[in-house]
Amino acid sequence: MSEPVVETHELAVRFGGVLAVDHVNFTLRERELRCLIGPNGAGKSTFFKSIIGQIRGANFAGRVLIRGQDVSGWSTHQIVRLGIGIKTQVPSVMNGLTVAENLWLSARRTAGPEGADTVVEEILAELELGGIARRLVGELAHGQRQLVEIGTVLANKPWLVLLDEPAAGLTNVETERLIGIIKRINRDATLIVVDHDMHFVRALDSLITVFHQGAILIEGRAEKVLSDPNVREVYLGSRA
Amino acid sequence: MTGAAFGIGRIRWNWLVAAAILLAALPLVYETYTPTLLAIWALFALSLALMWGYAGILSFGHAAYFGLGAYAYAIASFNVGESTVPFLLAIIVPAIVAAIIGAMMFYGRISDVYLGVMTLVVTLILNRFMNATAGDAYRIGNARLGGFNGIPAFPTLNVPGDPNMQVYGTAYYFVVIVCLIGAYLICRWILASGFGRVLIGIRENELRMELLGYNVPAYKTAIFTVSGAMAGLSGCLFANWAEIVTPTVFSLGQTAEVLIWVIVGGLGTLVGPMIAAVVLGMLKLALGTQTLIDNSLILGAILILVVLLIPRGFAPTFAAWRRRLAQVQVHRRQARGTRRRRVALQEASQ
Amino acid sequence: MDYAAIVVLEILYMIAFLALISAGLAIVFGMMRVINLAHGEFVMVGGYATIAAAKAGINVYFAMLVISPIVVGVIGLVVERLIVRFLYGRMIDIMLATWGLGLLLTGIITLIFGNTPVSVPTPIPGYRVGHYQMGGYNLFVIAVAAVLIGSMWFALRYTRVGLVARGAMQGREVVSALGYNPSTIYMLTFTVGAALSGLAGGVMAPLTGLLPSIGGAYIAKAFITVITGGAAVIAGTLTTAAVFGTVDQIVSFASTPVLGEIAMLALALVLLRLMPQGVTGKFFRNST
16 A cells, blocks of 8 residues: 555635535545546535645635645645646646747756756657747647646656646547546656546546535546446436 | 747847947037936836836836935935945845835735735835925934935945045946946846746746746745845936935836836837837926926827837837848848759759 | 814715715726726816816806816716727726826826916815814815715615626626626716716815826825725725725824825735735625
8 A cells, every 4th residue: 555645634625605625534645546526616626726725824724735744824836846746727828938938947946957958858759749849838729738738747747746627628639648648647656637527537547536515425446436326416416 | 948038039249239339439429417317217217127027017116116225325325424335225225125015015915906006005105205204303314304305415426435536427427327237237147047037937927837836926026126126226326316316206207207118118128118218218308398298298198109009019019020020031041042052053963 | 072073073074085086996996997097187187177167157066066077077988988998908008008198187287277286265164163173165075975975875786777887897798798788888987987086176176276296196095095995896995995084084183194194005005915805805795
């Protein structure tokens, strides 16, 4: 049994009167690939945000531990420096800069200004972005921008990668490619993927955690979870 | 990634040297009184251009640091016999204040509009305060603050170490030019460094930079401090030029002018705002001698037109035009090269 | 006892003053997220309109309550059509363009009226409170402010126009969904905001010697009152006007008017830092 790398203890996030995350106890182990799924408003994105330090202050209760380190209340950049790569729900890249420049800024922090160029070349090769390296990210198509963002996430060599809706807006071909990329990342790194797309989630063939109304409904391997009647009811509204 | 990247071209050393030579030769053909003032304004514009154009931080009260530099020099020079320490204080005091205010704002995640409001309020506080400090009760050491009359007749710059050797006239012009060129080189150096590139990244997408592990508030506070220090330097130089310091250095008008210089000259360039400061400065001085058209009117009209028609200012338009011209030249050179190679091949195969 | 009454009256006056000069800006900011940095100059032009009309023989009350709002309202309409409507959504650009507009208006007024102060006498005589002589006109200002804020609140809450206005505060789509053209609504909003600024300028005109540069004084205070107030137009502006007015006057009475003003500005800095969404971003969340 490998070490837990992410844990939450009684994590609760409240917005006004709504308990978006309801005392969640979550454990993720080294080198796992975990998918978080659940219908809209189930709390998965809020849960995601609270792990990465994007929710602060009075709304937040409970503890988040990363490799045993209590990071509750830490600011995002401090958490990231533990070696975590994060892709947000809405693509977050530097539109006014080129692909290579985006990657460089990411690589620089861990590889230093000298090593950054090499890392940029590696990522460009691995994600097949070489052809658009000098293009401004703002001019690229959505699928390419998602890929560039994943590139920036990988460029500082994280051991834990968190992806929020990486398949959003991608074509089938692009989604296949993404699945391949995720599996390759998983060879060395631990991953959490939040998404809606059931085909995508099935194809990843990972452990799944299902969120419902701010709490974990069920956890388990894909086939078991996706054929569970409770899960179907929560998604489809009936015991079909 | 070296040399030209992140939207910043390489330093064109020939242009810089040519400009330096022209500036150095100016006193031979013209007086130095006005050009000194214009150079001081260019330095002030440079300080905002760096922070706003490259780090994306728009301050609606940059005159605060200009004024602090001016007052710091005047007050210190009355209390210290010699001008070197006051000169340094004129840079350090604004820098410290900028660091404090900056940290307060950036660590509080204040940005955009609210940043504009807060920076405006800081300038207003300084303005109101200084305007009300008339009377003997308001003094720092030997220096009476003077209220809205300001502080006149303070000891101006002298050669370091020799309080009796005053630096004025043409010599002072050279001091200002050296400061200006030095500041410009510092800006270029910052922009070429990793620090500068991170700032540009922050301007483009703050959240993403944070998600990459950069301590964004720290970077912003740092550039705010540097910009404040530079503005303070220009304020100090202004004080020595004007030989009087009044609360108008903190005025909304002063802060509006520097904004206009940057936006007209080109947000995202360094040279554009400096040139705009000189051109608009000359315009203001020319208008100042007649009362038919008010300076505010012209400035206001210019600002409106620029925002509506050329939101990025003039310099990027020129830059784009030059780039297109350069591309045409490259194509011509390539075509010539291809023709020559073809001719050479034909000749070789005969 | 008399002294206490004086203090209370002065505080009320300051609150009324802040609310009055902020009303126009609050409407425009609250509904369209437009920060009109020419607001101070709108107030100034309103003042000049009243003074010019009064000097031409028109009844001063008519001048300040009817002529000034109309004059500045028309200016606002022209400005919206020619400048502001191209810049919606670009907050910083609007701030810059309206700052330029403010300079332009200052220049124009200087051209017409020159740089020496102009004034009209206050039409209401003073009265006595115990040992103290109070300006009677201040009571009029308080009354006007109260009526204005009251009617604005009533209109926003209970009329159809108010409903559309509150919808506009949520966004363009809501206005369209209600069946109105957002561009027209925005145009009207800006005009009304300008008219209110003109009204404020007209009402304040008898109290100060008017200079073209006086806009700067107004904009600062209006600005911080509105921005610190937050999204709710009435509740926000009223709350911050109350807080600032009280602090300003109390510090002024305890020391000097300048320190009172500085105290108010410093408080604004603190409030903005602690509550970046404005007071009504934190408290009174669902008020108008």
